[in-house]
Amino acid sequence: MKREDITHLASLSRIKLTDQELDTFGTELSQIVAYVSTVSDIAADEADTAPVVGARYNVLRPDEITNDPDQFTQAILREMPKTQGRSMAVKKILKTE
């Protein structure tokens, strides 16, 4: 894997990597990817390639309110890094000229 590949993966993964991490992960991931590529040796016929990922059923719960108003609000707010009143505070995402 080339350095720019790792940089791209890091950006997709939302992890800022140091120069040293880019080097070591580059070497390690190349070895790991070469190893896991052995799965492509497996013969697959059409039935095998049918797109099935995970279980083929859905599970629904009754659409009922199961908690009291504000039952968890304070506990959840306490875990937030930044809050404003009863809301989570986040950075602005729209730029103004």
Added chain:
Amino acid sequence: MKTIKELVAGFTDGSYTPTQAVTDYLATIKAQDTEVHAFLATYEAEALAAAALATEAYAAGDIADKPLLGIPLAIKNNILIKDHIATGASRILEQYTAIYDATIIERLRDAGAIFIGSTNMDEFAMGGSTENSAFGPTYNPHDLTRVPGGSSGGSAAAVAANMVPASIGTDTGGSVRQPASYCGLVGYKPTYGAVSRYGLMAMGSSLDQAGPLTHSVADAKLLHDVMSGVDPMDGTTIVEDTYPTVETKSTYTFGVPRSFMADGVDPDVLAAFEAHIETLKAAGHQVVDIELPLFEQGLAAYYIVMPAEVSSNLARYDGIRYGYSAEGKDLLEVYEKSRAEAFGAEVKRRILLGTHVLSSGYYDAYYGKAEIVRRKMRQELTDIFTTVDMILMPTAPTPAFRIGEQTDPLSMYRQDIFTVPVNLTGVPAISFPMGTVERDGSELPVGVQYIAPHAGDERLFDAGVKIYDSSLSSR
């Protein structure tokens, strides 16, 4: 060392009380855990208060429907206990307090169990040695220069050092069974869906199951029976007729995949394994050779499926909603810096790998193929289980290795070769001690693994009680 059953018998006849038990275990933790480092936190006051209530209940004879009344347990720190810190052994959740109980915690609590503390682990359960904990490694009580295995290494070490009679871990690719093998314990990985995952920190959602680490198979069954069962909060939990019934028998036929074990297994582990086969034969069981050609591909498929699920599941740790948050000039920088500063190397490695195998242009070649391998492995197992009752293998290819000995990620991953096919296919498996091997003057335990068909949990417990627990009582 006492089993849960022995403790309950003592509590019931009044020769020992939950208060004495919790006091004794806390004293052992205090004396030993500076060396072993099995615990991330202990809940001393709370455990003693619960023990006092349990002691009163025994005195009053008020013990109905409480099979674990007064039993202290240690809980891996990726399982949520309300109002306690749940770190997943990661810096990103160092200050995170759980706001609800995991379903298994609720069930254990209802059965009378007492939570004595939370245990160390590889960060977010990624690793096989507990060296990946952000809070320092755990040491193997059988030899303090060695790892206890992982990722449930703290849970295993706590039981092996007699700091608790039993503990709970999670198993995504062997994380209960392999530390059980390294620490000389019984470790259980249930059928996928037998136990609710609600309140467990998700690693590989299609692979994760919680299981007990104990001194006896009967204890493992007791804990499993309390924790298992359908849960409306986890849609993947199974019901009684999800799979065909798997019967127990007076003697069993075991299949040994010889060619799968031909490479890379330590000769002393192999010798212990052969001796175990002789024990089985002497007890009237049959042992036959089988072929499982696809199992050899299992490890490669696992290191695609698991990181793919990891990269998706760990996207939630973003420095915004909870957990560690770094300062940044904009939203993207908050994400990138929070994750860079608070994730360890192995977690980053697996997120990058998962992102790679799921990325456009690579998806079919990796994830698509791995899912095909997985489906074919299931078919291979279904076929094999028409001829044998259980599959027999060592749990791990080696005994516990030294702290710092495995530096290359791939060689660490190869330790999982015998355990990951079980998670990929969703079948249940148990590990228990099959003997010891000597390394530099230390007697190191090694485990044997039995694998049964889907929903064959009772068969594994039945075989384990007959073969392992009976050897305990004759000691």
